[in-house]
Each structure stands twice: as C-alpha cells, then as structure tokens.
Amino acid sequence: MTQAPQIPILIPLAVGAVAVVCTVFTHAVVSMAAINFVRREKRLGRAGVRFMTDVSIVALAVFFLLVAHLIEISLWAILFLICGEFQRFGVAYYHSGVNYTTLGYGDIVMSPSWRLLGPLEAANGMLMFGVSTGMIFALIQRLLYSRFVDLRE
Numbered sequence: 001m002t003q004a005p006q007i008p009i010l011i012p013l014a015v016g017a018v019a020v021v022c023t024v025f026t027h028a029v030v031s032m033a034a035i036n037f038v039r040r041e042k043r044l045g046r047a048g049v050r051f052m053t054d055v056s057i058v059a060l061a062v063f064f065l066l067v068a069h070l071i072e073i074s075l076w077a078i079l080f081l082i083c084g085e086f087q088r089f090g091v092a093y094y095h096s097g098v099n100y101t102t103l104g105y106g107d108i109v110m111s112p113s114w115r116l117l118g119p120l121e122a123a124n125g126m127l128m129f130g131v132s133t134g135m136i137f138a139l140i141q142r143l144l145y146s147r148f149v150d151l152r153e
Helices: 010-043 051-082 089-100 117-147
Strands: none
Touching: 010 051, 010 117, 051 089, 051 117, 089 117
C-alpha cells in the first residue's frame, strides 16, 4: 500500500493566511467604495430624504458587498486550483462557496494534505459576513438618523 505524501500543517496554514489577507484587502477596498458612495449621496443631499432613495442606497451598498463576497470566493477557488485540489474552476468555485458560507454540504472533500483550508475559509467567510452585516446596520442607522430628527436624541 502506497501512502500519499503528506504536506506539513504549517504549509496549509501559511497558504490560507495569504488567502485571508487577500480577502480582507478585497473586502476593505469594496467597503471603502460603498462608504464613499454613501458619503457622496449624503453630500448631494439625497441620503436621508426620501424612503425609496434610501432603499436604493442600501440596496446598492448591499450589492457592492455581495460582489466583494463573490470575488473573495473566487480567490479561494483560484487557490484551490493552484494547490492542485481541483481541475476545473467551476468545481473549485462551488466548493469554495460551500466553505465560505459555512454551508458545509461535504459532497466534495479535499485531500488530507490541504483539507485544513476548508475551515480556514469558513472562518474567513464568517468574519467577512460579519463585517458586511455591521456595515449595512451602520448605514441603515445613519440613514434613519438623517431622516428622523427624533431619533438623534
């Protein structure tokens, strides 16, 4: 019986750490774009004035953040391809999406050498969704404060 070569645990941790740094940077850039968009709407006097305008501002900010998550899932998928875990991007992207969202179907499993990347991606995804949730909450709160004077107290 031949045994598959084992990769030391520090290698997947280091590779995963690089992916985490890339996703955090991506999320920061997209988040700043969303913040600047909201600031622009506020400066132009559109934010906090009309309900449908505020809904549109929140929807666009949510869309920006969703795009960030989709890009981050693709970064992990590319990493899986580079590590040789998958041959096709579609399968790697699906597996990455299942990990990133912590859905955890388990229908596709990586080799023991790189399996540690799955929980790292899940932790990364949870943190990034937390950042997005915080941003959306802060945006809605800011719009409410702008619109309703009685909430400022």
